[in-house]
Amino acid sequence: MNRRPGFLVYGLLSAFVLGSAFPLYWSFVIGSVTKERAIHSPPPLYPGGHFLENARRVFDQIDFWSALANSIIISSVSAASVVFFSTLAGYAFAKLKFKGRNAGMAFVIATMAVPTQLALMPLLKEFSNLGLAGTRTAVVLPWLVTAFGVFFMRQYLVDAIPDELIEAARVDGCSQIRTFWTVAVPAARPAMAILALFTFMHTWTDFMWPLLILQGSDVQTLQTALDQLKIAPAGGISDIALLQAGTLLATIPLLVLFIATGRQLVAGIMQGAVKG
């Protein structure tokens, strides 16, 4: 609606944004007081001065840096792989005519509704038999390609490349692969970046499958390391100051990514919506 909003709208929006930020603030409050203070009534409302101390205890407790490295590796491999396969297939579905195109696309859309990752859990033993349990390879395997990726690229490329451009390239005698490189890839670049960002975040935040396949392993992702922090502070005593400090530390990488790419993320979500 094309109007200048009043104070009410600004007020409500501010309340919504403050509400969104509050849990992070709370995490910092608890993560920056002593473990005794953290469970003492009334609860603390302002940050204390013990965040670094709690952070140090997090590093003692879990192998934070190795978990961070694993999360980066796994998410990057997944993002690169999804973008690669999806751009190729998405371009073909969007712009090329071939037998079985409609059936293939229908298949991709249908499988978007099927939770294929669920079916991996009963295969736990098969992964073990292949020596894959507890490896990064096993974690990234289900995220190498996604039906959503193909769908997303196809939706984008359908409008992004005029058919005449491809026809012109063909008349010029360009081979298919050259057309792909010189016409499709440059046009797809913004969508590729957004898909990479989404896939990266998605794999990064994945919890269930890594939790199952990495049980008892030295290899952990940031998310499963948090689970260890929850159930495994040494001495057998639950310690929420430690837990919240760890939670915040594990959130910082994505916060940084958000600050760096927030505009693209917003644009990507809004663009995807109109196309979808």
Place this chain on the structure above:
Amino acid sequence: MTTVQAARSGDAGAPASQAPPRLTRRQRLSHWDYRFAPYLYVLPFFAVFVLVGIYPMVYSGYLSFFSWPRFGPHHGDSVGFANYAHVLQDPVFRKAFWNTIAIFLLSSVPQVATATIVAAMLDTQLRGRTWWRMSVLLPFVVAPAATALIFGSLFADKTGLINELIHAVGLPKIGWHSDRFASWTAIASMVNYRWTGYNTLIILAAMQAVSREYYEAAAIDGASRVQQFFHITLPSISPTMLFVIITSTIGGLQIFTEPRLFDTNLQFQGGADYQYQTLTMYVFNTSNSSTDPYPRAAAATWIIVLIIITIALINFGLTRLVQRRSER
């Protein structure tokens, strides 16, 4: 031979009546290129997808008809539909089903409603528009595991902030973990926290695609802002709502991280009375149990897949129906 080919590939646009042009070697190569290249583009995707997506599904289906010896490396004898019977008769599975549905409803309905309202507020001439949009998306970068741990602390039964506040105003503390409905609410609030902003942006995009002329015309007719919202905005964005609802169905019915990390029960069974065990937790726990673990988990997986597809279809049908009504 070449004539036939040229005629068949209609997109070349060469009328058959004309004298057949002699194709150079290069052009012939190009023909082959154009016929087969599309397959080369989609094949890598399908090859990998079949391996890591379809094959596990099919193999799980196969596994669901066998037994599994304790600590054994491979499946045992075929047992027919016994694993499906076990899962369907298991009271825990039924409980998990209703928990999942309830958590899903508690998370999707308020979420879509809030997202629509916030989107309507963002769909104005705000100062610092980009800043506002980024701000509502902030919770999206907090991973579900982190969200669950933060909210778990807020919702702690005795020492949590929320119960302390409730207590401070003189009301009795709520058993966020022990009471079934309260535990659903707590878990749903984690989902809502993370996804409301995301869906706000999707709905906002749909709102902005609505032509401004409609609003101007309505304003001239004297329609209030609220009337405009209900008669112009809502009908126009309903396809997007459909998209939002279906995607949240598929994700919402697989909810795992939040209830798992919210759990204080030492057996991780989703509360002492399974009051917030979800379907995915059921599969996870079954894969880790000692009696026929993998076949039973496989049977449960397939039952859940059918449930999700059914609900997604119902959702789709209902929304289409509502949409058609509103279009009339």
Place this chain on the structure above:
Amino acid sequence: MRKSNIRRGAALGAAVALVAGMTAACGDSESGGGSESKLGKDDVLTITTFSDFGYDLLIDQWNADPDRPFTVKHTKVADWDPWKKTLTQELQAGHGLTDIVAVEGDAMPQFVSEGASDQFVDLSDSSLDDRWVDYAYQAAQTADGKQIGYPTDVGPEAFCYRADLFKKAGLPSDREEVKPIFATWDSYFEAGKKLVAALPDTKWYDASGSIAQAMLNQTEFPFQTAENEVNIDNPEIQNVWDTVTQYSSTLSPQVVQWGEDWTANFRNDGFATMPCPGWMFSNIKSSAPNVKGWDIVDAFPGGGGNWGGSFLAVPTQSEHPEEAKQFAAWLTDKDQELAVFEAAGNYPANVAAEEALAAENATDPYFNDAPTAAILASRAAAVEPGHPYKGDKYSDILGLFQTAIQRVDEGSSPEDSWKTFVQAVESLS
């Protein structure tokens, strides 16, 4: 079957090769097992324990020794239950466990049972046969005499109590004078009613679950018959259930043992007594370092009882079974079990260590200078070996039983909760 395995392998294998290419450079941790190799000084032997085994100092010293045969890496998990889940799952998977694993005594029966015991290395050594108290040593033996664990400690139970709160409530508080309170379960609960009447913010014990555990430890066949048939319809278990659920709303803080709220209760006078095997001492100290007033009484309602006591075992998936066995034997030798008692309070299963403790008459300033060694020795003498009988499903059913009690604490009716418990036990098989 064989064939389909190969095909399955090939399919996943192809996908793996693809990914492995991408991640290989990062050096995935190697997998597999079975192959043995000799460890050098800087090679690492791994061990996982739960709660507090008191090994920190010992392992630091081991690793600081320039003449050590190998280096040890110690992983600590907070609670037994999640570790049991991981342990069971990794045994099933045949991959992922450390060279040495700690096993809680209640779960030992399921690991010595047929099928499961193949997953562990035989640690038999005739020179060690008299090293530990018989009942603990035999608990880790299979029917055909294979030894799968070395006992780390036993859990003879005393009672820990808050003398300061007793005094406030008008109860006797002296270590000798409180003995009549802890003579029988009836006298124990009667005193509890008095205390909660006098101190409205304090409950009598730490959790319903720990009293249930204490009473269970005095039964003979709580969950399974001597033939390992599941039988939960018997008067012994019924008595425990009725008693604990009856007092849930009056004497219990209704919190889950080991949880956040349970821990908080240590600091805000949430309860006044708790069953206390030696290993509980360190839990109390680390939960309430600043609380003064804890004491230990040499008495236990209804006789004695053993709670917990653990083992070190070596899974066959370990690549260094010889070194693992050697290190497990070292950790459970006299001097090491004495050091553990010093560090964490875990009462030794090692006979020579028990004798040394009795002679040295150790006291603990945190517990008002209670003669901890003498009390635990006296409590150990009161333990009836073989009580309770632990069948192969003991640990699983115990977990479900504790959960059933949690349900009553959270407001279910005892009848409903019992029904759910029976259903859950049935679906174990």
